[in-house]
Amino acid sequence: MENKKNVRFSLILFTLCSFFFAVTANEVSAESSKGLNFSYENVIPKNQISDNSYFELKVKPGDKQTLVTKLTNESDKEVVVQVSVSNATTSSSGIINYGANKEKLVGKNNLSINDMIEFPTQVKLKAHETKDLKFKLNIPKKEFEGLILGGIELKELEKSDDKKAETGASLKNEYSYVYSVSLKENEEVVTPEFTSSGTDYEQGAFTTINNEKSLIASKVKIETTLMGKETDKVINTFKVEDYRFAPNSTLVLPLNGTEELPIGDYRTKTTLTMNDQNWTFEGAFKVSKENQKKKDVFIDETPEEKKVNWLIIVLVVTSFIGLTVGIFYLLNRKKRD
Structure with missing residues (x-):
């Protein structure tokens, strides 16, 4: 009788664990299948100056050239691809981004790649169709200095039943292909x-640094010292290194931990180091009651999908613990019998 109970207990425990692991397997499978229904391949031109798969070109003033990216629909249904071209930017973590953006270039010789390239904003692909996406490149007649760096982003669209766009399509997901053009x-x-645009405060202090030249700045070190307005006493020091700047771009560098600063006036001293050269910038900002009120407003931006994933993880861990405890219980029971 006792053995029957043990067998029944084991079956129930095994069924529950199998259910939870099945749910998790389905969730992982769904995640891995959430890719894009199309692929791309760049046709590398003769004036390519590297072996990279993205476009890295040497051009001449007044050149006209067509860059080609082959798009292939890998699915059994029509796919609409949204195309965008943007100037490269610098993220707050010191990484060069090539995705779609509307940030303005800084510096005097700040030619925008958007002014040099003509392209279709959307491409329709029939099932299993391959089509050439063409970018018409027009280089200015006046010679430019340094490097012009941009990015091409390819996103998949899908038809939407609600709030259709003018094209009858909407963004499908956040997956995309991004590659650079230099x-x-x-x-x-x-x-x-x-140069620096100073230091400001909005739910935390941040300092803004501009790369004024048409070059990629690499291995950059930045150190910012925070002090009170009327004293040299250091409140905190912030250091980052191995940062990279895109040409003619702006870095907005957050001073982490300043969200809890008391109301008052503050100043900063920032030193940027690159290739044994130093640049020093002074800044000042004020923490007001309005800043404190904004800080207290919390917005939960956690996607629903991620919440579900955490639930699945908890269920898996719980079921694993339950299975372990069950086996341990049965083994001890068997020894006592």
Whole structure:
């Protein structure tokens, strides 16, 4: 009789664990299948200056050229691809981004790649169709200095039953292909130059640094010292290193931990180091009652999908613990019998 109870207990425990693991397996499978229904391949031109699969070109003033990216629909249904071209930007963590954006370039010689490239904003692909996406490149007649760096982003659209766009399609998901386009005319070395737009405060302090030249700034170290307005006493020091700047871009650097600063006036001293050269910037900001009120407003931006994933993880861990305890119980029971 006791053995029957043990068998019944084991079957129930095994069934529950199998159910939870099945749910988890389905969730993982769904995640892995959430890719894009199309692929791309760049046709590398003769003026490519590297072995990379993205476009890295040496051009001449007044050049006209067509860049080609082959798009292939890998599915059994029509696919609409949204195409965008943007200037490269610098993220707050010191990484160069090539995705779609509307950030303005800084510096004097700040030619935008958007002014040089003509392209279709959408491409329709029939089931299993391959089509050439063409970018018409028009280089200015006046020679430019340094490097022009941008990115091409390809996103999949799908038909939407509600709130259709003018094209009858909407963004499907956040998955996309992104690759860079870089243009240069000569090998002349560009002298780096950095400026600062100062330090400000909005739910935390941040300092803004501009790469004024058309070059990629690499291995950059930044150290910011935070002090009171009328004292040299250091409240905190913030250090980052191995940062990279896109040409003619702006870095908005958050000073982590300043969200809890008391109301008052503060100043900063920032030193940027690159290739044994230093640039120093002074800044000042004020923490007001309005800032404190904004800080207290919390918005939960956690996607629903991620919440479900956490639930699945908890269920898996719980079922695993239950299975372990059950086996341990049965083994001890068997020994006592």
